[in-house]
Amino acid sequence: MASVKEVEVSATLGPGMRIESRARNHVIPIDQPKALGGTDTGPTPLELLFCSLAGCIASIARIAAHQQRLPLRGLEVTVSGSLDVDVLLGKASPSRAGFGGITIKARIDADMTPEQKRAFLHEVDSRCPVSDNLRQLTPITTELIDSEA
Numbered sequence: 001m002a003s004v005k006e007v008e009v010s011a012t013l014g015p016g017m018r019i020e021s022r023a024r025n026h027v028i029p030i031d032q033p034k035a036l037g038g039t040d041t042g043p044t045p046l047e048l049l050f051c052s053l054a055g056c057i058a059s060i061a062r063i064a065a066h067q068q069r070l071p072l073r074g075l076e077v078t079v080s081g082s083l084d085v086d087v088l089l090g091k092a093s094p095s096r097a098g099f100g101g102i103t104i105k106a107r108i109d110a111d112m113t114p115e116q117k118r119a120f121l122h123e124v125d126s127r128c129p130v131s132d133n134l135r136q137l138t139p140i141t142t143e144l145i146d147s148e149a
Contacts, residue, residue: 018042050079050102056130057104064124065110074109102134 011021011030017038019030030045032038043051054077065072081102086093104125108117125131 019045021048046083050081053102053104053128053130053134054079056128057106057124060128061106061108061120061124064120064127070110070112070120072108072110074107076107078105079103080105104131 009021009023011019014020017032017036018041021028021030028048029042030048031040031042032044033040057077058075061072061075064070079102081099083097083099084093084095087095087097106121108120110117110120112120
């Protein structure tokens with residue numbers, strides 16, 4: 001039988017453009033830069049998406065290195081991508097709302113050849129649930145909770 005992990009977070013509107021997201025006992029501020037009407041008290045949702053991907057890659061790398069007894073001294077992960085903001089602003093656009101592509105770059109500090117590092121990074125990416133959810137079509141269900149019922 002597979003081991004299943006349930007994950008749930010919540011988010012509520014704060015003042016201005018601020019959002020308070022809760023994950024377990026952690027409150028994560030989400031905001032927009034001042035140029036976009038926010039107060040810049042936290043990362044944007046898109047930045048948090050990339051933080052989740054980079055953090056997952058780094059976490060899985062640590063797990064895989066431990067499992068394979070690899071002396072992983074350090075890892076630096078950078079995630080980047082570009083998107084057309086017209087869709088999220090409600091403007092007519094032939095583009096999709098999401099990123100046209102996402103790039104993960106990793107600097108691995110370990111006694112491994114470049115080929116071994118590439119193979120290790122490929123394995124880590126294939127085991128990363130965040131990367132898998134971005135790469136594969138994952139069904140998303142949107143439901144309204146009727147507070148008057």
